[in-house]
Amino acid sequence: MAQILNPNTKAQATSPIDRMQTLLADDLSAVETILSTESASPVAMIPDLSHYIVSAGGKRLRPLVTLAAAHAAGGANAATHNLSAAVEFIHTATLLHDDVIDESDLRRGKPAAKAIWGNSASILVGDFLFAQAFTLMVRTGSLEILGILSRASSVIAEGEVHQLSALGRNDLPTEEYLTIIEAKTAALFEASARAGALSSGSETHVEALAHYGKNLGLAFQIVDDALDYGGTESAIGKSVGDDFREGKITLPVIIARRRGSDDDRAFWDRAMMVETQKPDDLAHAIRLIRQTDAAQASLNEARAYAGLAKAALMNLPDSDYKQVLLDLADFCVRREN
Secondary structure, eight states: OHHHHOOOHHHHHTOHHHHHHHHTHHHHHHHHHHHHHHTOOSSTHHHHHHHHHHTSSOOOHHHHHHHHHHHHHTOOOHHHHHHHHHHHHHHHHHHHHHHHHHTOSEETTEEOHHHHHOHHHHHHHHHHHHHHHHHHHHHTTOHHHHHHHHHHHHHHHHHHHHHHHTTTOTTOOHHHHHHHHIIIIIHHHHHHHHHHHHHTTOOTTHHHHHHHHHHHHHHHHHHHHHHTTTOOHHHHSSOTTHHHHTTOOOHHHHHHHHHSOHHHHHHHHHHTSGGGOOTTHHHHHHHHHHHTTHHHHHHHHHHHHHHHHHHHTTTSOOOHHHHHHHHHHHHTTSOOO
16 A cells, blocks of 8 residues: 555655745745734634644645636736635634544644644634635635635535535445545635636636646545555544544445455444444454555546546646646645655
8 A cells, every 4th residue: 555655755855735835935925924814813722723723734735726726827916815815714624623523633743723722612713714714705805706615615514514424334335425525625626726716817717727626626535535544644634544433434445345255345334333343443444455456446536536637727828837736636646745
């Protein structure tokens, strides 16, 4: 599994994310200032917790997509900066809520905020960040952009509830799994790229960039789900095996169960029910994932979505911004961190 998922050292040293951060350094600086300013509050716990999670080592991937999409479509501006900060606040708020729901102890290699401040504070500060995101959206002066990110926020919540209702469902069809990840992950990538392109003032390439974002998000989440059975905590930002321990039915499990023996299916049926899991079940699950080549099959699916993301950009004019978006699609299926 490690050989499949880990990029080589050279690829790591020149990752598209690093190049995006360099290419968009001035824009990112403006976004960071907004994040710092808008997470301030006279209630001390809010900026303390907000700063902890916002600065906890994230690579600002969604804001980077927003900024690069704007530049690829025509150019970034102050509205793009506010929009990029709003996207990061939405993402951060979902992380705070997810860690409470999933009972995760780690986030980006550090103790989750709820482990320090508690569940209630994490939920409430997540709500605060959502509210600040909408304040920033209004500042863009575009009802269309406000509608895009408002809808995405609703879809993300629907996806999380759908995933919650599907816990332990060993008969989960692949199509339903894809519906879940399209909502809970791809929707924000799609909205980030679509709204970023719109903020440039040009509508010529909006749909192309939206298709890029959606397919990038699908590829990104499938890789995350594969990493849960053999990646590193730095790669997925949480403890390896969290999805398994929570009974989440992801693509590697669906494939391994479908390809396994009757005994294997009986194992999955028992082990994916949290109340009947045993301490050594995760190790056996990883063995079955490897034996059935479910990780490679999942990565092949992710590569297909990455290919669709790249194809969506075919008619965009050549630029450094288009190139880093293309490279990002490839990188997301061979990343380690």
